[in-house]
Amino acid sequence: MQKPDMSVEIAGIKMRNPVMTASGTFGYGSEFADYMNLESIGAMITKGLSLKPKAGNPTPRIVETPGGMLNAIGLQNVGIDAFISKKLPYLQNVDTPVIVNLYGNTLEEYGEVASRLDGQQGVAGLEVNISCPNVKQGGIVFGTDPQAAQEVVRLVRKNTSKPVIVKLSPNVTDVVLMAKACADAGADALSLINTLTGIAIDLDRRRPVLANITGGLSGPAIKPVALRMVWQVAKNVKLPIIGIGGIMNGRDALEFILAGATAIQVGTASFLDPSAAQRIAAEMEAYLAEKQIPSIASLIGALEA
């Protein structure tokens, strides 16, 4: 039979397949060029970007946990100026849509970063990370409060003509409530999940392993929670969804598609296998071919539940 049609579109961003790289796990793309073909996947999402360069947290910043890992990088990044001058040019020459993940330490910063990126060639869309504290308001996390999240999304929406993807935090009682809030505020798509907050302890030293004490849990361990949240949101919100969380292979990825995701992101898997994103895209296509499923679109939300 002929090749399955793996192409999908999210908020106007056309992708050759549903596989994206998750922010913070794929650097600025170039780091993986020796290990895979960057033009074999659907889209690349860059490391969380802020207005000014960000130092990030002291070390240790990462630790392995059962079936997962904790990270407390602290959103270290080069800042918008260096991104535009040093990182973006390389990405502009790769024939794969680039989505810039951004965040702000204050509400205003979100708006500024968004507008600074608005004019930029080769930025196909924005992914807004709301899983970070508002330094102005005693560190309450934007992504755990519907009002705060809405303000962020509205402001970003106002400051860009590019597609706005909002990335949801799983550390909430009701992810559907957060999803609806972001949808009402003008989000074009939703990506979920970000990491679950956890800690690891060094028993002998009687200290947390991470200098930051808490970190974000990622990897296979969180897959069941991620699938559940994607499924809940897909049932209750009309926006296209990008599924994230513990995806290690094509079968994992297709489970998220069945649960209602239009595309997926590969995060921690890229650390285990730097060509994971390309491999997963190939594994997904091979599955469709084997089962004689003509197009990936027919699997989106096809879970019988």
Add this chain to the structure above:
Amino acid sequence: MQKPDMSVEIAGIKMRNPVMTASGTFGYGSEFADYMNLESIGAMITKGLSLKPKAGNPTPRIVETPGGMLNAIGLQNVGIDAFISKKLPYLQNVDTPVIVNLYGNTLEEYGEVASRLDGQQGVAGLEVNISCPNVKQGGIVFGTDPQAAQEVVRLVRKNTSKPVIVKLSPNVTDVVLMAKACADAGADALSLINTLTGIAIDLDRRRPVLANITGGLSGPAIKPVALRMVWQVAKNVKLPIIGIGGIMNGRDALEFILAGATAIQVGTASFLDPSAAQRIAAEMEAYLAEKQIPSIASLIGALEA
């Protein structure tokens, strides 16, 4: 040196060591008598008990996930009458405190189960599972709403003279808020965490693996989240805490003690190793002996963070 003192006390319940068996993972105790000495551990917690016998969910009810498992048993249990007539007598002859885990399908049921147990010989305390839906109020889960949780705890408190341990759900934005609510309502101790809600998908059949669709995630995968919540609650609430989540060995257990737990519960580990609870108690004592730590009490909340 002489043996370390492993004894702890929670809300008046004296235990020879901090190891308890987690509700639903240890049946009614007798199931494990062939595999371990039931009098080698601190306490036993029985399967979630309701007023009437409960059929539970259709099958499949369990599935393995990366580093964990999902269960949707549906709180199947024999009901209070059969528990008192058939299960309790056996437990009364075991020289280890028995704590009865209970739940209600309505607010009122919580009160009734509690009062029915109040008079019972050999019930050292009650553990109240608030991680279940209120059938009367459109299935909102008691354990995710501070008001609902408080009502439950107040009612149980009113209906029993026994120590009341409230078991918290991790599926909330702010576990400290829930903990405080339960403390204010009269809880004597808090146990956490219950399972994280997740789903598993059978790709080829395009269906959820569990008949109930969603299930509760347990096992090593959730340990970092459990440690984080225990640590947060211990810092902010004065009540004694029982740490639960992915404890597989003595080192895991001691990490929870450092994070602020006075005792711990062994759940999924008992499936991998039916003598896990006894082994973990022994491993904890061996660690203290090796490090020449005279008493477990000195480690409670000793994390330097």
Add this chain to the structure above:
Amino acid sequence: MQFKSMVLSNVELSPGYFRMRMTAPQELLASSPGQFLMLRVVDAIDPLLRRPFGLFDVGLFTPEYAGCGAQCYAEILYKVVGKGTKLLSSLHHGDLVDLLSPLGRGFEIGPSGEEKILVGGGIGLAPLYYLAKELVKKGEKVRLFAGGRNRDDILCITEFERLGVETYVSTDDGTLGDQGLVTEVLERHLGSGMRIFSCGPTPMLKAVALLAQKHGVPCQVSMEAYMACGVGACLGCVMKGANHTDENPDYRCVCKDGPVFDSFELQWS
């Protein structure tokens, strides 16, 4: 009982089907056919849970084995279907595994004199060999009906025949024995004075149970269910008993009340 046992051999009998022999404590000789074991493949979290397997054979070593310490062995016959069994198939002589056994309720052999009819579908054959051995020891007349999709699913027939068991083989594609379902072959031979012992995929067991009922032949079935604890504690492996209703729940644990049930104990809908 929980014990560590050493892998002695682990041989691929036909594509994807393995027979593994392990050392076992003397006490396992007290097990009965139909009982099972829970095996922990690796002392790690992936795979996390134990895997259940029926006892294919249990016995005393013949002298030439006497070297290896234990005097008793246990065998399982297994099919590679996923992560755990794949890992299991990679174990070598000398590797250690952690076992719980004997678990559950085995077959009830019934009065002697009857014809004992064994019905196995695919890997469902596993517990029937141990049963056949015990029946033959008691001098019973035993017949085996073994079915599978194709020739590769038919295992150990010679072993049964060596016991003096009369065997009837059928495959869906006719690549070995009669073409057709094992139940079709079975029906041609069913009569009074027989007792059926059956293990295999649930649809087959259901068909066998109906046949047995139709011909008034007592029938036991060995069921499968996802298991976590194997000791009746987690309630993960339950099946609906014949009289189960949501008002009067009657769930049976496959691990403890089973895996072997009288066919009329269960709800077959």
Add this chain to the structure above:
Amino acid sequence: MQFKSMVLSNVELSPGYFRMRMTAPQELLASSPGQFLMLRVVDAIDPLLRRPFGLFDVGLFTPEYAGCGAQCYAEILYKVVGKGTKLLSSLHHGDLVDLLSPLGRGFEIGPSGEEKILVGGGIGLAPLYYLAKELVKKGEKVRLFAGGRNRDDILCITEFERLGVETYVSTDDGTLGDQGLVTEVLERHLGSGMRIFSCGPTPMLKAVALLAQKHGVPCQVSMEAYMACGVGACLGCVMKGANHTDENPDYRCVCKDGPVFDSFELQWS
């Protein structure tokens, strides 16, 4: 580069210390001493992350090995400290592992004619053997100062001497070589016209860096950090550069900017 390689040998040299030889692609010959590899012990999620190890040796097979397909080999020298290395130590000839290598920035050999001073603490010796081999090939004069807690921590000294390297051994407890810290021995021999290449626990590296500064000897150090990606993407392995301030962050990735740094590149406080 990412490649699968076959374990050829995996030998315990002293309690808890192993030397493992693997097949490798020809391209690895282009690696330089001080570069490292990231090894995936099992294709499972426990342990999840790759483990970094320095290249202990890389070379062409001597003819007698020619059988095994590849023409090139890589070796690592490792200490069992936790889950991953324990599992690694259980691998046998024929097992496959997945590797990323060469990674990072290796040692800069510097002008010829200087005395090349190698300083290794415990397992820190690993990358220095590959370095010594290359230096000797270039006809440089090489001295090795190897330190450890006790005699079991001193490895492969004969291998270095066979290269013609002058070796100085010291142990904290004096069970082998001089009693005392490697830096004490080192200081007695430091002089101009030397260049230091050092690998070991961070406190030792700090002491070596200070010594080098005091005697005006250029010094490179090979650092360790927890790593996830190994390619500069996750920012998990960073260290503060000499001029790092929170306003003007200057973090260096050990995996990409290192693991080898000039001692003055880093903030040693």
